[in-house]
Amino acid sequence: MANETETVVKHCQCSEVSEAELYERLTTIVRSQRTVPGALIPVLQTAQNLFGYLPENALRIISKELKIPYSEVAGVVGFYSYFSTVPKGKYTIRVCLGTACYVRGGQDVLRALQNELNINIGGTTPDRKFSLEVGRCFGACGLAPVVMVGDQTFQRVKPAKVGEILKSFE
Amino acid sequence: MKNTVYINKKAIEVESGTTILQAAAQAGIKIPTLCHLEGQIPKGACRVCMVDVEGAKNMVASCTTPVNDGMKITTNSREVREARKFVLELLLSEHCGDCKTCVRNDDCELQQLAIEMGVMEIAYPGEKLITRIDESTPALVRDSGKCIKCRRCLTVCNEVQGIGALAAQGRGFDSVIGPAFDNALEGVQCVQCGQCAAVCPVGAITEKEHIDYVWEAIEDPSKFVVVQTAPAIRAALGECFDYEPGTLVTGKMVSALRLIGFDRIFDTNFAADLTIMEEGTELLTRLKTALVDKKQVALPMFTSCSPGWIKYAEYFYPEFLNNISTCKSPQQMFGAVAKTYMAKKEKIDPKNIVVVSVMPCTAKKFEAGRDEMNASGYQDVDYVLTTRELARMIKQTGIDFKALDDDKMDSPLGQSSGAADIFANTGGVMEAAVRTAYELVTGKELPLKNLHIKEVTGLEGVKKASLKIEGCLPEWSFLEGVELKVGVAHGLGNARKIIEAVRAGETFHFIEIMTCPGGCIGGGGQPRFTTDEVRQKRIEAIYKEDEGKTIRKSHMNPEIVQIYEEFLKKPLGSISHSLLHTHYHERN
Numbered sequence: 001m002a003n004e005t006e007t008v009v010k011h012c013q014c015s016e017v018s019e020a021e022l023y024e025r026l027t028t029i030v031r032s033q034r035t036v037p038g039a040l041i042p043v044l045q046t047a048q049n050l051f052g053y054l055p056e057n058a059l060r061i062i063s064k065e066l067k068i069p070y071s072e073v074a075g076v077v078g079f080y081s082y083f084s085t086v087p088k089g090k091y092t093i094r095v096c097l098g099t100a101c102y103v104r105g106g107q108d109v110l111r112a113l114q115n116e117l118n119i120n121i122g123g124t125t126p127d128r129k130f131s132l133e134v135g136r137c138f139g140a141c142g143l144a145p146v147v148m149v150g151d152q153t154f155q156r157v158k159p160a161k162v163g164e165i166l167k168s169f170e
Numbered sequence: 171m172k173n174t175v176y177i178n179k180k181a182i183e184v185e186s187g188t189t190i191l192q193a194a195a196q197a198g199i200k201i202p203t204l205c206h207l208e209g210q211i212p213k214g215a216c217r218v219c220m221v222d223v224e225g226a227k228n229m230v231a232s233c234t235t236p237v238n239d240g241m242k243i244t245t246n247s248r249e250v251r252e253a254r255k256f257v258l259e260l261l262l263s264e265h266c267g268d269c270k271t272c273v274r275n276d277d278c279e280l281q282q283l284a285i286e287m288g289v290m291e292i293a294y295p296g297e298k299l300i301t302r303i304d305e306s307t308p309a310l311v312r313d314s315g316k317c318i319k320c321r322r323c324l325t326v327c328n329e330v331q332g333i334g335a336l337a338a339q340g341r342g343f344d345s346v347i348g349p350a351f352d353n354a355l356e357g358v359q360c361v362q363c364g365q366c367a368a369v370c371p372v373g374a375i376t377e378k379e380h381i382d383y384v385w386e387a388i389e390d391p392s393k394f395v396v397v398q399t400a401p402a403i404r405a406a407l408g409e410c411f412d413y414e415p416g417t418l419v420t421g422k423m424v425s426a427l428r429l430i431g432f433d434r435i436f437d438t439n440f441a442a443d444l445t446i447m448e449e450g451t452e453l454l455t456r457l458k459t460a461l462v463d464k465k466q467v468a469l470p471m472f473t474s475c476s477p478g479w480i481k482y483a484e485y486f487y488p489e490f491l492n493n494i495s496t497c498k499s500p501q502q503m504f505g506a507v508a509k510t511y512m513a514k515k516e517k518i519d520p521k522n523i524v525v526v527s528v529m530p531c532t533a534k535k536f537e538a539g540r541d542e543m544n545a546s547g548y549q550d551v552d553y554v555l556t557t558r559e560l561a562r563m564i565k566q567t568g569i570d571f572k573a574l575d576d577d578k579m580d581s582p583l584g585q586s587s588g589a590a591d592i593f594a595n596t597g598g599v600m601e602a603a604v605r606t607a608y609e610l611v612t613g614k615e616l617p618l619k620n621l622h623i624k625e626v627t628g629l630e631g632v633k634k635a636s637l638k639i640e641g642c643l644p645e646w647s648f649l650e651g652v653e654l655k656v657g658v659a660h661g662l663g664n665a666r667k668i669i670e671a672v673r674a675g676e677t678f679h680f681i682e683i684m685t686c687p688g689g690c691i692g693g694g695g696q697p698r699f700t701t702d703e704v705r706q707k708r709i710e711a712i713y714k715e716d717e718g719k720t721i722r723k724s725h726m727n728p729e730i731v732q733i734y735e736e737f738l739k740k741p742l743g744s745i746s747h748s749l750l751h752t753h754y755h756e757r758n
Contacts, residue, residue, distance in 0.1 A: 059350075071324075071349055072328075078351065079341045
């Protein structure tokens with residue numbers, strides 16, 4: 001666990017800003033939103049942009065400053081797949097499992113990626129390079145099955161080729 | 171404005187804004203619901219309360235639909251019955267529990283409705299909820315498999331108690347009602363009040379049972395097992411045996427406890443009188459320190475009988491911990507004197523004494539296990555049964571409760587005054603303390619009708635009264651002409667209101683706080699289902715018990731006089747200090 005945390009800090013995309021400074025920024029933002037009705041979701045979005053994910057301490061601060069029970073804050077975070085309480089990798093891989101991609105083997109591609117990266121859906125590799133997610137139609141059904149890595153799209157992906165794709169991100 | 175609506179062709183007049191569910195209730199028509207809670211904003215979560223409204227595209231949930239003038243509503247038709255049954259079958263298809271072995275068997279609203287609706291098979295065999303049992307806290311057990319997501323628990327926790335330990339986590343089929351990220355309850359700011367368990371329609375939140383431990387102790391010949399029953403039990407236990415709410419069953423309860431096999435049947439009421447002796451003296455001492463010695467002392471003083479309130483203050487208002495009376499609760503005072511004073515009198519080694527409490531409360535289970543509660547050298551109170559658990563024990567013995575004769579509590583911890591009875595309801599501890607303190611200071615009886623402080627009785631959330639003290643005895647002359655200002659709050663949401671008023675500078679000398687709405691008579695361990703009507707009836711029964719006694723003031727209880735003569739010597743004396751008082755600490 002301790003090692004994981006260390007890795008998190010080392011690889012944080014915002015490493016040019018200290019953690020303390022990020023929390024200070026968050027607190028200032030949350031305080032300015034105290035009286036705004038429905039502020040919780042925008043504040044969570046801001047926090048996720050600041051930290052790259054939603055660390056427990058950030059959620060505690062949001063709960064305390066907005067006077068919303070921590071259980072409720074957690075409920076909102078858990079409801080929306082957009083929010084993540086675990087640090088994300090540098091590249092997010094999205095495997096399309098929309099109808100067209102699904103019938104053309106999207107599931108096999110997903111399985112191949114899970115094996116290759118040794119993580120589950122929603123997981124992040126220990127080196128925080130890749131996160132794996134499932135998408136529902138990227139509007140490129142003619143190219144199925146489709147995989148996105150970061151903002152790059154890969155078409156007609158075969159399970160055997162996923163290793164090659166990942167290597168191109170070395 | 172009035173609206174006329176037609177329910178099953180019968181015209182009724184209701185205020186505009188009334189929901190269909192409320193309108194039907196006013197017309198004496200029952201619409202089933204598994205999520206509705208009186209006085210709270212309807213959630214429309216369970217979908218069982220569907221009715222047909224003429225002209226509407228689909229059936230509507232009656233709890234969330236306000237009436238319109240001229241609205242034609244059908245609550246009883248084949249379509250409506252089938253729609254409700256369909257919803258019920260879907261709920262049952264997920265519900266992962268076996269009625270036969272569920273602690274709430276025969277006290278389950280889902281089960282009851284399935285009987286009423288004639289559900290004979292689960293037509294949709296599909297995925298079941300995953301059962302995860304959270305036994306992390308001393309008082310409550312959560313079972314995720316049985317939860318039907320009605321949200322009553324989180325409503326009561328957030329809206330009534332203002333704590334927010336529970337909320338909906340996750341989404342869709344995987345959603346659960348629980349603490350943040352569905353972690354263990356032990357890790358969050360839960361005061362163990364059990365109001366969630368009291369409103370849960372199924373067996374998803376229940377008290378942690380102590381029944382088996384109690385049987386084991388009773389059957390162990392080396393153990394001397396004594397039982398104490400809280401004031402609120404006698405006005406509610408009967409409901410578990412089909413008596414009307416508000417039926418006093420004190421005598422039958424004692425008989426049942428004797429048949430169960432307890433060696434002595436004592437009364438928490440005795441300890442309530444003891445609490446008044448200590449707490450009343452403490453209040454007067456604090457007032458003297460402030461008024462005569464002109465020294466800094468924490469005022470207003472808050473009552474300390476309600477363990478949920480203590481834990482609440484430890485979490486949310488630590489700056490007021492010095493204001494809380496140092497008196498332990500009656501349950502804990504009882505345990506401490508049972509294993510010392512009574513042990514000596516009965517010539518029994520306290521290590522062989524087992525103290526069992528019957529409480530209307532789940533937080534008492536937590537309180538009994540607190541580190542501060544070992545004043546006798548042993549855990550002062552060993553096991554705590556809720557009212558519901560006692561009823562289950564009585565049923566396990568096969569006792570015909572209704573046929574029992576009345577019996578009396580044993581000596582020397584069994585006698586009590588009427589002042590002790592009213593500890594059961596909101597305003598009662600305050601009134602009991604004032605009855606004794608006033609007489610102590612003036613030498614005269616509290617000059618109020620029936621000895622009641624009318625302003626602090628009843629179900630209003632925050633109550634206030636002031637009392638001018640006149641005709642003081644010489645040693646209390648510093649109180650002459652003082653307006654004693656008292657406040658009473660019940661339900662922790664109301665507690666917050668009165669504490670915030672104190673913070674804002676409002677003057678009080680003495681404030682009573684009870685964790686549960688209505689006080690202990692509405693406790694988390696009481697028979698289900700507790701509505702305001704039931705609370706009111708239980709309160710009336712308690713006042714009846716009080717008024718029926720010849721001794722109505724704690725200091726007049728002969729067993730109290732005796733324990734001070736033989737053992738404690740004087741209130742706030744050194745023995746009292748070590749056995750009956752404690753301090754609390756901030757909690758994170």
